[in-house]
Amino acid sequence: MKYRLISVLFLTLLLNGCASSGTASSDASPEAAQQAYTQLGVQYLQAGDTVNAKSSLQRALSINERYAPAHNALGLVFQAERDFELAERYFKRAIELEPMSAIFHNNYGAFLYARQRFAEACHQFSRATEDPFYPARAQAFENMGRCYIQLGRLDVAEHALRRSLDLQRDRPFAQVAMAGLLLDQGNIPEAVGLYNRFRAQVDARMAEQDANSLWVGVRIARADRNPSLAATYGLLLRNLYPDSEEYRLFKESEQ
Template identity: 35%
Template sequence: MSAILLTACQTPDALGKKDPEKAVKVRTQLAAEYIKSGDLDAAKRTLDQALDVDSRDSTANMMMGVLLQQEGSKISLDKADSYFKRAISADPKNAQARNNYGTYLYQIERYNDALEQLKVAGATLGYEQRYKALENAGRIYLKLGDSANAEKSFKQALQANRDSYISMLELSEIFYVRQQTAEATQLYEQFVRNVGQKNQGARALWIGIRIARANSDTMGTQVLVNQLRALFPESPEYQRYLQLQYSTEAVWK
């Protein structure tokens, strides 16, 4: 690995004068690898070099925004905004930049601004991560209490990627709350097939418990309760179950 990285580090310098555009691309790709491995300092140095060659390169600016977002301090998060804006200004059709900017805006709770970016990314046909933009848009709609648009976004995400397990789970809860039990059951079962019965988190198990109860499936409910208690005894979901276990309300929330 060290030999590979050394070669990659030398390549942009050799290309710098002959092919500046390619040098920026190589440095940006290298920075992405540094970010994935957690070496944020090396990524920052490499992106600085890329932006010294072309300060308006859309991908390099986007990657700098991602880097600062991942570093996570208030100073870095404040700086990240301007890099994402530069990336989109340089290339308004850069769906990845819009998706990443939308995710950043979601993180800092600028929900309406995030939706504006995620909608563009989610509507860009051919963009490989389109479904993720739609998933995040759906999550924001849920936070805003707009279950109708959340449902629409999650359904679009499933159309873009039929294995979008996040959309399956979120839709199953939306339908459960509306007492559309058949639809909730179908999507929850589809989710379990995708992730595996033993790989469910506390929230997924809690959704499954409520759906099983709505179906009067006593045995299925108990199996999921046992799994939640064994794996996540301190979770808010299990504590909520303990509060509601004797409740006769039709919909447990």
């Protein structure tokens, strides 16, 4: 399995109370100014302008060096610049300042996952799930599930993926990953049902197939004795992802 993450979910900062304007007013309170500069830095980051993002975030920290959202945002900036040592330093500082922040744990977990430091990433994702009011809690459980799959802890992965789907029924990755786990357990009816829910989202253009979901589709269709559908997924793998590990596995399974 490739080490993929849905990047937009990890770039969501949820900075409560941040100003929506692009400047910090000279007569704003220090608290409002640090929020405004941080929000401006996030906007620059989303636009791909890391130079101005860093400048704005440094302004926020010049007002209050202990403003954790600015440290978290700088972690994302340096991650985007592939300066991983600095990125980790800022993620850790944000968590040190606000250890109960679910989003800081989630973002740091995403960083660790991308670095293939799965055991550490799983711990951070687990911490992110602890806040019952975290708006992206379903995503955090999904991240935790995919992380434990990498560690081979399939029991914990299944629990996390089920919790993700309990909280948000139509999370595409969780559906596909859970369907794959159920298939491996021999629970074909539930695997087919979950995968069909995912397919309905694809048909409605609410989700997209990738190499992993197509390979899971091949395996489920075969288990469900639907060779024509399995062949269709295999053809899509060949046409769309000919260099993928999943297509290699498909070709091997055909021999």
